[in-house]
Amino acid sequence: IEVIDGPTMIFRQEGRRVVTVRTNIRGRDQGGFVSELQKRVKKKIKLPDGYEIRFGGQYENLARVGKKLAIVIPIT
Numbered sequence: 001i002e003v004i005d006g007p008t009m010i011f012r013q014e015g016r017r018v019v020t021v022r023t024n025i026r027g028r029d030q031g032g033f034v035s036e037l038q039k040r041v042k043k044k045i046k047l048p049d050g051y052e053i054r055f056g057g058q059y060e061n062l063a064r065v066g067k068k069l070a071i072v073i074p075i076t
Contacts, residue, residue: 041053
């Protein structure tokens with residue numbers, strides 16, 4: 001893991017503050033990386049009420065397509 005300083009961007013979505021953390025994954029599959037990250041975050045980070053963590057971007061698209069394929073492939 002390499003930490004690089006960059007501009008801080010805080011946005012609002014649906015009236016709530018949103019902070020985005022971006023990653024570039026190299027040398028492994030995206031689904032496996034996010035799965036491991038989710039487990040570590042759940043184990044080590046306790047968020048106060050009203051806060052949430054979302055995994056989006058390309059991973060969100062991958063998860064959406066995976067759900068569709070789980071239905072379409074058996075049917076075909």
